[in-house]
Amino acid sequence: MEYFNYIDSDLYCEDVCLATLAKKFGTPLYVYSRSAFESFLGHLNEPFSKHKHLLCYSVKSASNISLLNIVAGLGLGADVVSGGELYRALRASIDPQKIVYSGVGKKASEMAEALDASILMFNVESKEELELLSRVARDKGLVAPVALRVNPDVDPKTHPYVATGLKESKFGIPIEEAPELYQLMGRLSHLKPVGLDCHIGSQLVSTSPFMAAVERLKKLLSTLRTLGIELQYLDLGGGLGIRYNEEIPPTPAQYAQAILEALGEEGDLTIILEPGRSAIGNAAVLLVEVLYNKTTPSNHFVVIDGAMNDLIRPSLYGSYHQIVPLYDFSRPTHKVSLVGPICESGDFLAKDRLLPQTLPGEFLAVKSAGAYGFSMSSNYNSRGRAAEVLVERDSYKLIRERETYSDLIRGEYSN
Ligand code: LLP
Numbered sequence: 001m002e003y004f005n006y007i008d009s010d011l012y013c014e015d016v017c018l019a020t021l022a023k024k025f026g027t028p029l030y031v032y033s034r035s036a037f038e039s040f041l042g043h044l045n046e047p048f049s050k051h052k053h054l055l056c057y058s059v060k061s062a063s064n065i066s067l068l069n070i071v072a073g074l075g076l077g078a079d080v081v082s083g084g085e086l087y088r089a090l091r092a093s094i095d096p097q098k099i100v101y102s103g104v105g106k107k108a109s110e111m112a113e114a115l116d117a118s119i120l121m122f123n124v125e126s127k128e129e130l131e132l133l134s135r136v137a138r139d140k141g142l143v144a145p146v147a148l149r150v151n152p153d154v155d156p157k158t159h160p161y162v163a164t165g166l167k168e169s170k171f172g173i174p175i176e177e178a179p180e181l182y183q184l185m186g187r188l189s190h191l192k193p194v195g196l197d198c199h200i201g202s203q204l205v206s207t208s209p210f211m212a213a214v215e216r217l218k219k220l221l222s223t224l225r226t227l228g229i230e231l232q233y234l235d236l237g238g239g240l241g242i243r244y245n246e247e248i249p250p251t252p253a254q255y256a257q258a259i260l261e262a263l264g265e266e267g268d269l270t271i272i273l274e275p276g277r278s279a280i281g282n283a284a285v286l287l288v289e290v291l292y293n294k295t296t297p298s299n300h301f302v303v304i305d306g307a308m309n310d311l312i313r314p315s316l317y318g319s320y321h322q323i324v325p326l327y328d329f330s331r332p333t334h335k336v337s338l339v340g341p342i343c344e345s346g347d348f349l350a351k352d353r354l355l356p357q358t359l360p361g362e363f364l365a366v367k368s369a370g371a372y373g374f375s376m377s378s379n380y381n382s383r384g385r386a387a388e389v390l391v392e393r394d395s396y397k398l399i400r401e402r403e404t405y406s407d408l409i410r411g412e413y414s415n
Helices: 018-025 034-048 065-073 083-091 108-117 127-140 175-187 208-226 252-268 277-283 313-317
Strands: 004-007 010-013 029-033 053-058 077-080 099-101 121-124 144-151 191-197 233-235 270-273 284-295 300-304 323-325 333-339 348-356 363-366 387-392 395-400
Touching: 010 018, 018 029, 018 284, 018 363, 018 387, 029 034, 029 277, 034 053, 034 065, 034 252, 034 270, 034 277, 034 387, 065 077, 065 083, 065 395, 077 083, 083 099, 083 108, 099 108, 108 127, 121 127, 121 191, 121 233, 127 144, 127 175, 127 191, 144 175, 144 233, 175 191, 175 208, 191 208, 208 252, 277 284, 313 348, 323 348
Parallel strands: 029 387, 053 077, 053 270, 077 099, 099 121, 121 144, 144 191, 191 233, 233 270, 300 333
Antiparallel strands: 004 010, 029 284, 284 300, 284 363, 323 363, 333 348, 387 395
16 A cells, blocks of 8 residues: 555645645655554555464654554564663653663663663663673663674665675674683573574665574574573564665565574464565655756756755665656656755755756655655754644644754854
């Protein structure tokens, strides 16, 4: 089902005309479809329904509290990677017993906050982190539930910046060192080994790297068993890709089938999944306004009011986002580069793209902008961050105000 469709030549999100939202709230504007988000989460959850499992939405992908409220309302959990994300998840009423805390650089204060909240488990990434967590838990008289995040050394065949399961990456514990650390945990009385975790990368468009990772984790689980270590949770991270352009990623059902097949008799463990992009990526668009058409001897630029501070993915990873006009006009197309107002040549949302001619004041939609869109946005060039709107059927609500000039200097002191 498509949640962004043309109706009588106007692009709609569910039953709301996007041009109406652009005029009412201004641009750049993130617009999320509630039905799309709920349905993508449902599609990810459903194929695992015959197995003990828990879906922990990856908060970093899009972390607006209204979106997290939806996650909480569906009874799902959260994957957090900072004290700030934990704060958001708790504020959104996500059950702490459904929160996993991942990340390679947790601070003692963040560990303390998560222990106070009584989260489900810490995904620990090094021996030093394990020792620090043990000290923090001891000082509180608590026991920290732990999964070790191992690095299975699997090539996820994705952009190098988002590949995390290769042995040269900073993430996880080399899989061969894991048994020793689980044994160490047994000796540290304030840690309790409860799970095993991995996350091999993001935007994976094939099931085979997931299956290869599961195979390696299975071997480790059987080694641990011979050492008398029995675990409850197997966290396989996130990573399922979405279609931005011509990719054909596995469907959630194919993804689940591949994982369950690879798991085989290990089916007794509760499977945890941490989807981000596959849940929210195609549930939102970024609306921008055309400011100028600018032709130079070598290029035709369409200057828009959205920039790399609003959506950094094209600049940072060379990512492709489909861009469409809000009116389905059949003007002649021409090859353009869509660039923003920021003072860097790397500030573009698309290069050499065939688009119908657009005039100043007209709007465009940057598609597949839900994941790592707003959440990676910044104030570079002292640009306030965009507003966010949530659509449900024929109604909509502002879920984040556009930042103002005074927001920009909040917390700063003048001499
Ligand atoms: N779990 C962990 C431990 C992660 O590090 C990530 C993403 C996820 C789950 C969610 O992965 P997903 O299902 O979204 O693939 N900014 C990049 C993506 C960075 C992904 C970071 N980790 C981008 O815009 O492509």
